Amino acid sequence: MIETSNSIEGLRKNITSGATNARAIAESAVNAAEKLNESLNAFLEIDRAGALKRAESLHDNQGALTGIPVAVKDNICVEGMQTSCGSRILGNYHPPYNATVIERLLSAGAVVMGKTNCDEFAMGSSNENSAFGPVTNPWDITRVPGGSSGGSAAALAAGIVPVALGSDTGGSVRLPASLCGVFGLKPTYGRNSRYGLVAFGSSLDQVGIFARTAVDVAQVLGVIAGRDPHDATTADVPVPDYLAELSNDVKGARLGLPRSLFGKGLDPEVRASVEAAVDVYRDLGAEIVDVELPNAQYSIAVYYIIATAEASSNLARFDGVRYGFRAEDAPALRQMYRKTREEGFGPEVKRRIMLGTYVLSAGYYEAYYGKAQQVRALIKQDFQKAFESCDAIITPTSPTPAFAIGEKVDNPLAMYLNDIYTVTANLAGIPGISVPCGLSSNRLPIGFQLLGANWSEATLLKLAHAYETAQPFTERPPIYAN
């Protein structure tokens, strides 16, 4: 059996040497996905025929990702496959075009082999809000994989694919990456195109990358990043050669430590693990400097005003007219809208649409949305000031390792607090990466997060690569492909 758990670099070597070929790799990935989906529920669609056909059609050296199988979160449009967003309201919707990030992956020779399960419209921290059932964590199937890109993280962790795409609005790539023991990058806002990513919070959303190594993240980012005429918020900032800029030398790098974020609510094992990672960087020659992020404590409050407000507006388009589900037995238009949305959306999506509608409604707009945008400015300023004295900031990614399925479903506010370390990056627009750094005593992955200034992905990847070289994470979960 071909190890699709191999890195991109490893698979490419095996292809160019003739030891294997794109078709065999695609078949292996599809077999693993089909076999493990019963326990993981990570895939909503596995495209065996499409993946094999595509792999057979590739010629050698089509691009950097020739023959590499990729799993894609089911809120990113891939022509010929479904895009349900984990929601009944889109269900079996088949978009007539590719997202720009997909176009770029395909141009580089990648094979999209399936669409992964996620929280409905990417709203959730545990992947329990999917209309098609929760994804389980390959390390312990009684636990959540994290959300909202839980299917992509689980598929990666279980060795089904070497690369997966997700989306990150408040931590939806970094959080599941941490809980599943893989790398997860959220780039700077405007680094990747959002064209073809179904919108949730337009000022926060970015397409992110899951991979097993920082090297692979660098490889894929180089392929998908850059200006896109279809997305006016992509910036005209040059895309560096991320692979060329990787090195293990982090001597003299200044790593900021916001000690105030290591207190209340942080699991002691996570704390110890992240502090050990800080020691690794110190041993590698990095300088550890104290930084303050005084307004970070307000980030969840700011986020759940801005994200819900934007969601209430973005999700107004799902009305049963142009695509997706339409409720039956609604003889008048307004009634059809209301019934379609009532039957099509799940509880968390309804809750967020209503919260967003509430904070934007007449008389409340300034008090909630206006205020949140001001505090968002303060959070941005905190980071600008912190990055004057350091090159990157290190924090935990998640306050705890993976929790039990069902544990927090009845308490939305407790669920929102899982995002405490991740939402600040989306509010500030800065990049962040989650790096696996060990297992808890009950064998659940722990990750730390590196945050950097705008457009500093190369710095973050270099730091992540230095850590993976010094402390390789080679443990495998009980649910695994090979």
Place this chain on the structure above:
Amino acid sequence: MPITEADVEKVAQLAHLEITKEELKIFAPQMSDIVAYVEQLEALDTSNVEPALGGLTPEGEATDAARDDVTMPSLGQKTALAEAPDGAAGHFRVPKVL
């Protein structure tokens, strides 16, 4: 400020959601909790803070979004209607408006 079931009903109407009595009972206290939590922002003095607006670069600048005004290929009528729940004669058909 606590959110009552009547508030939730009003908001649901604004959001085109036809929520059930059972949902009202669940959503009202949950939304109250969340709104009470976000109201901690009131304690912060932001009288001199310029708001961070969305849709800009991370540096807070507008992107150069304008392109030449030329016709580009589009989906076309057939493709655009292909996923419609009720497409008819080149249109999206909906129930009666009034």
